[in-house]
Amino acid sequence: MADPSSYRPKPGQIPDSPGVYKFRDEHRRVIYVGKAKNLRQRVANYFQDLANLHPRTRTMVTTAASVEWTVVSTEVEALQLEYSWIKEFDPRFNVKYRDDKSYPYLAVTLNEEFPRVQVMRGAKKKGVRYFGPYGHAWAIRETVDLMLRVFPVRTCSAGVFKNAARTGRPCLLGYIGKCSAPCVGRVTPEEHRELAEDFCDFMAGRTGTYIRRLEKDMMQAAEEMEYERAARLRDDAEALKRAMEKSAVVLADATDADLIAVAEDELEAALQIFHVRGGRVRGQRGWVTDKVEAVDTSGLVEHALQQLYGEERGDAVPKEVLVPALPEDTEAVSQWLAERRGSQVSLRIPQRGDKKDLMATVQRNAQQALGLHKTKRASDLTTRSRALGEIAEALGLDTAPLRIECYDISHLQGDDVVASMVVFEDGLARKSEYRRFQIKGFEGQDDVRSMHEVIGRRFKRYLQEKERTGEWEEQPTDTATAGPAATGPVPGPAATGPVPGPAATGPGLAPAADERPSVAEDAEPQEDDGRPKRFAYPPQLVVVDGGQPQVAAAKRALDELGIDDIAVCGLAKRLEEVWLPDDDDPVVLPRSSEGLYLLQRVRDEAHRFAITYQRAKRAKRIRTSPLDDVSGLGETRKQALIKHFGSVKKLRQATIDEICEVPGIGRRTAESVAAALASTAPAAPAVNTATGEIIEEDDGGSS
Numbered sequence: 202m203a204d205p206s207s208y209r210p211k212p213g214q215i216p217d218s219p220g221v222y223k224f225r226d227e228h229r230r231v232i233y234v235g236k237a238k239n240l241r242q243r244v245a246n247y248f249q250d251l252a253n254l255h256p257r258t259r260t261m262v263t264t265a266a267s268v269e270w271t272v273v274s275t276e277v278e279a280l281q282l283e284y285s286w287i288k289e290f291d292p293r294f295n296v297k298y299r300d301d302k303s304y305p306y307l308a309v310t311l312n313e314e315f316p317r318v319q320v321m322r323g324a325k326k327k328g329v330r331y332f333g334p335y336g337h338a339w340a341i342r343e344t345v346d347l348m349l350r351v352f353p354v355r356t357c358s359a360g361v362f363k364n365a366a367r368t369g370r371p372c373l374l375g376y377i378g379k380c381s382a383p384c385v386g387r388v389t390p391e392e393h394r395e396l397a398e399d400f401c402d403f404m405a406g407r408t409g410t411y412i413r414r415l416e417k418d419m420m421q422a423a424e425e426m427e428y429e430r431a432a433r434l435r436d437d438a439e440a441l442k443r444a445m446e447k448s449a450v451v452l453a454d455a456t457d458a459d460l461i462a463v464a465e466d467e468l469e470a471a472l473q474i475f476h477v478r479g480g481r482v483r484g485q486r487g488w489v490t491d492k493v494e495a496v497d498t499s500g501l502v503e504h505a506l507q508q509l510y511g512e513e514r515g516d517a518v519p520k521e522v523l524v525p526a527l528p529e530d531t532e533a534v535s536q537w538l539a540e541r542r543g544s545q546v547s548l549r550i551p552q553r554g555d556k557k558d559l560m561a562t563v564q565r566n567a568q569q570a571l572g573l574h575k576t577k578r579a580s581d582l583t584t585r586s587r588a589l590g591e592i593a594e595a596l597g598l599d600t601a602p603l604r605i606e607c608y609d610i611s612h613l614q615g616d617d618v619v620a621s622m623v624v625f626e627d628g629l630a631r632k633s634e635y636r637r638f639q640i641k642g643f644e645g646q647d648d649v650r651s652m653h654e655v656i657g658r659r660f661k662r663y664l665q666e667k668e669r670t671g672e673w674e675e676q677p678t679d680t681a682t683a684g685p686a687a688t689g690p691v692p693g694p695a696a697t698g699p700v701p702g703p704a705a706t707g708p709g710l711a712p713a714a715d716e717r718p719s720v721a722e723d724a725e726p727q728e729d730d731g732r733p734k735r736f737a738y739p740p741q742l743v744v745v746d747g748g749q750p751q752v753a754a755a756k757r758a759l760d761e762l763g764i765d766d767i768a769v770c771g772l773a774k775r776l777e778e779v780w781l782p783d784d785d786d787p788v789v790l791p792r793s794s795e796g797l798y799l800l801q802r803v804r805d806e807a808h809r810f811a812i813t814y815q816r817a818k819r820a821k822r823i824r825t826s827p828l829d830d831v832s833g834l835g836e837t838r839k840q841a842l843i844k845h846f847g848s849v850k851k852l853r854q855a856t857i858d859e860i861c862e863v864p865g866i867g868r869r870t871a872e873s874v875a876a877a878l879a880s881t882a883p884a885a886p887a888v889n890t891a892t893g894e895i896i897e898e899d900d901g902g903s904s
Contacts, residue, residue: 205262209248215241220272221282224265231290233261236279240270255495261294276533284507296490296504307332307341309401315383316397318354332404347440349379352400458521460560463501464567467777471571472505475563487570503528518542523551584795585628591796595788602742607803609746610651611811617819620655621811625803637814649750656758746804748773748780756782772804831877838865853878
């Protein structure tokens with residue numbers, strides 16, 4: 202690891218002009234390229250105290266061994282030079298978008314004597330007109346098949362073309378009228394090129410002219426009683442209309458624009474671009490990138506614009522570029538785009554109307570692309586194996602953690618405090634092993650205390666299982682510190698985990714009354730003693746969502762139970778740092794580490810599972826009413842009772858005769874309502890634990 206002070210430029214050595222700078226490593230490889238309005242200010246920022254730098258920036262400057270710069274005249278030149286150097290040197294610490302697949306384009310080879318329409322992938326070639334990209338090649342072929350009726354342009358390969366010219370016989374498309382057959386001289390090179398240019402004009406969005414011309418010719422042919430020709434022209438117009446229908450109008454003002462959306466998390470970003478021409482979506486593409494440098498959304502947008510338009514000229518750069526966030530130097534980027542197009546380019550964030558709605562659609566596509574990328578990455582066996590190995594090495598474990606359990610606490614301002622436990626085995630989620638907990642040991646908001654309770658309850662049950670199966674030799678556990686047994690839904694069938702124990706045969710301990718499942722919930726196969734097998738297998742690693750306090754609480758809970766063979770760590774959200782018990786400094790996994798990605802995914806899944814449970818629990822509490830238990834009392838009559846009396850409290854104080862006064866409520870129903878409310882009457886007034894105030898029950902229907 203290099204010391205940045207060893208290669209720091211001397212004071213006053215760096216000019217204060219616009220320019221581009223390069224960091225090189227000890228082997229003289231370029232590892233980072235950046236641009237700046239003021240080189241002196243920007244480069245100096247890299248040589249401040251390492252503790253103040255972003256972790257990714259800190260890794261870059263400690264990997265580098267030298268820095269050099271090039272002065273340019275304007276910020277636009279700096280933008281262009283930065284793009285050229287990134288493309289030339291492929292620096293490891295620069296954001297580089299990569300296609301999540303090779304997208305097909307509809308290409309017209311205007312650089313040939315007889316232009317050809319075809320599907321093309323890969324790098325763009327000079328002199329070829331491109332349309333798209335499209336999601337699927339078959340979509341291009343369907344569109345071309347419809348348009349060849351009107352624009353019979355050559356689609357055959359060079360070999361087929363030469364063979365037809367040699368034999369004097371056109372291919373099948375020439376016989377059925379879907380090729381003008383320039384190979385056998387039916388049209389001149391000039392006439393065929395004009396057909397190809399008309400095809401390009403139609404694909405570029407200038408559709409109205411050709412349809413109106415066909416309809417005019419059709420009417421003229423009908424007037425001249427050339428009905429066969431009129432029918433053919435009618436069919437041609439319908440074919441063009443069907444081709445247009447394949448890309449619906451999304452912007453009514455026939456706008457030419459590219460819409461760019463970004464979906465990102467702490468480690469990766471997905472980019473989606475919709476190409477709109479003539480108000481219709483003509484193409485779509487997506488990129489995915491690792492966030493290997495400290496970059497925000499505006500920075501991701503700037504990198505995307507460079508990569509998207511760095512090689513483009515003319516109409517390939519649209520009049521409008523709509524983005525979710527403007528680059529830091531919007532004026533310079535706009536000027537650079539205008540130079541590439543040859544006219545003004547509007548770079549802005551859509552605020553209202555159809556363009557904002559379409560941007561929301563592009564954003565949804567970006568979110569889905571990011572989720573799909575994460576799923577593909579997580580499902581790769583080699584990647585998972587490497588991730589588990591990296592975690593074991595970083596945390597100092599003897600073996601790879603084949604079973605990982607992660608815990609998260611969720612609440613809403615201290616109410617409805619719940620916890621989640623998710624399980625990953627061999628790097629994949631084991632959803633049948635997920636568990637949910639209600640925090641019972643105390644009231645209020647205390648994530649650290651909640652974590653201690655949950656870990657204690659879970660591993661107390663593990664010790665009970667070991668004792669029941671004979672794996673634990675009569676070692677007492679501290680039930681006072683472990684807290685009540687876990688609550689939540691009954692788990693699915695016991696999994697064969699990495700450290701399976703023998704089948705349970707002993708009598709074991711019966712579950713507490715408040716944790717026995719209801720008949721409806723108990724869909725799990727039972728053991729011989731009638732008790733479901735729960736929490737039977739230990740993890741090799743416990744991950745908690747949080748930093749040092751949560752990790753210390755989890756470790757303390759394990760120590761109190763005498764468990765010392767399970768590793769514990771925490772993953773803090775702010776900088777994705779891994780915390781270990783009794784360590785003052787976190788473990789910072791490399792940015793490209795698959796282990797860090799797996800830990801983040803486990804943590805995010807625990808958070809999702811916890812917050813879903815917390816929201817469902819809160820919604821159920823809000824909706825619950827003692828009137829729900831009254832047989833035969835439907836929603837309409839419940840609302841009538843609440844509306845008549847104003848609240849459950851006042852309804853509870855009413856007599857049976859007063860309840861009978863409500864329309865639709867008979868005496869028998871009134872007696873049932875009074876009995877239900879009497880059985881659920883609070884023994885004492887509710888008290889706000891924070892202020893000590895008595896809370897009046899005036900809930901309008903909840904209790």
